[in-house]
Amino acid sequence: xxxLRFLGLALLTNIKISVSLKISFFLTIFxxxxxxxxxLISWGFFFDRYKVVQGWDFKSMVFMYGSVCFxxxxxxxxxxxxxxxxxxxxxxxxxxxxxxxxxxxLNIAISKGDISNxxxxxxxxxxxxxxxxxxKAFWAVLIILVLGSVFMFSxxxxxACIAFFIRDAGDFIRELRLNSIIMATQPASAFxxxxxxxxFTLLPVAFLSYFPVEHLRTGLWQYLLLTIAxxxxxFILACALFYKGVKRYESGNMMAVRN
Numbered sequence: 420x421x422x423l424r425f426l427g428l429a430l431l432t433n434i435k436i437s438v439s440l441k442i443s444f445f446l447t448i449f450x451x452x453x454x455x456x457x458x459l460i461s462w463g464f465f466f467d468r469y470k471v472v473q474g475w476d477f478k479s480m481v482f483m484y485g486s487v488c489f490x491x492x493x494x495x496x497x498x499x500x501x502x503x504x505x506x507x508x509x510x511x512x513x514x515x516x517x518x519x520x521x522x523x524x525l526n527i528a529i530s531k532g533d534i535s536n537x538x539x540x541x542x543x544x545x546x547x548x549x550x551x552x553x554x555k556a557f558w559a560v561l562i563i564l565v566l567g568s569v570f571m572f573s574x575x576x577x578x579a580c581i582a583f584f585i586r587d588a589g590d591f592i593r594e595l596r597l598n599s600i601i602m603a604t605q606p607a608s609a610f611x612x613x614x615x616x617x618x619f620t621l622l623p624v625a626f627l628s629y630f631p632v633e634h635l636r637t638g639l640w641q642y643l644l645l646t647i648a649x650x651x652x653x654f655i656l657a658c659a660l661f662y663k664g665v666k667r668y669e670s671g672n673m674m675a676v677r678n
């Protein structure tokens with residue numbers, strides 16, 4: 420309960436700061452929505468020509484893209500502090516969070532917020548509604564959106580933890596994050612061989628996009644169960660990797676002091 424109260428107060432503060440700049444706030448939301456819709460239009464032309472690709476039609480693609488947009492909006496809107504985590508690790512600024520009597524991961528995540536990413540959330544909801552799955556399988560969609568947000572939270576944390584083990588990894592981590600999102604917003608048929616294996620293992624974005632859509636498309640519950648299991652496991656892995664990295668970070672600082 421204490422963590423939830425802390426989370427609520429921090430999110431409320433971030434919302435007030437973002438909304439205080441009203442014109443910039445609403446203009447940014449509009450531009451973000453426009454950008455995402457323009458990107459999706461190109462896929463519309465593709466599916467207008469080919470109709471169905473390995474069982475996926477345009478509405479399956481729309482739902483997948485919408486769910487990823489929603490998850491990105493939630494994480495970047497309310498847990499924007501992760502954006503600076505790599506820099507904090509590299510510059511030794513993590514100490515101030517480690518010394519506070521709060522959950523370290525949650526404290527870092529909500530240290531900053533950018534509610535202009537509400538545009539991503541709204542775009543995601545509009546696209547999901549357009550796909551038709553919201554009406555057909557409301558509770559399944561709701562579960563998928565929650566799982567997607569948890570997965571995106573875990574993905575950003577997981578990638579940032581690379582900075583504990585590799586020096587000057589900021590650019591590398593940004594590229595990995597960008598490519599992870601690109602992989603997550605492509606139909607499953609776009610990847611074969613090693614790339615497909617990558618989407619199930621080191622960058623397991625299949626649990627964010629492929630399995631949820633397969634559940635909605637086929638109605639088979641094993642796909643949703645795989646989504647739940649994969650998301651929970653990935654969240655635990657990301658948190659464990661962070662705390663393992665923190666131990667390395669502490670020893671590194673102690674060595675620097677001795678030198």
